[in-house]
Amino acid sequence: MSRQRSMETILTSEFVSIGELVRLTNARYSTLKFYTEEGMLPFEQAEENLTRRYKREETVTRILLIKELKTGGLSIPQIKKALNMDE
Helix, strand or coil, X not given: CXXXXXXXXXXXXXXXXXXXXXXXXXXXXXXXXXXXXXXXXXXXXXCCCCEEEEEHHHXXXXXXXXXXXXXXXXXXXXXXXXXXHHX
C-alpha cells in the first residue's frame, strides 16, 4: 500500500486517484465508484498498474455539479442527461 500524498501535492497534481477525489470533495468512495461505473466521471487508465486516474480540476467540478443536481432533486438518469448536454 502506498503512502497518502499530501493535500498540497494533490492540489497541484493534474491527475488524482479516486481516494484523493474523496478527500477533495467529501464524497463517499462508493458514490464516486458508482458515478465512474455509470460513465459520469471520465478517467484515464494507466496501463502499467491499471490504476484509474482522474483529471483533478474537471472531475472535482463535475462531482460538485452532480451533487448540486442531486440536491435539486434530479434522478441519476436526469443527471446523466444534464451532463451530456454540457459536453
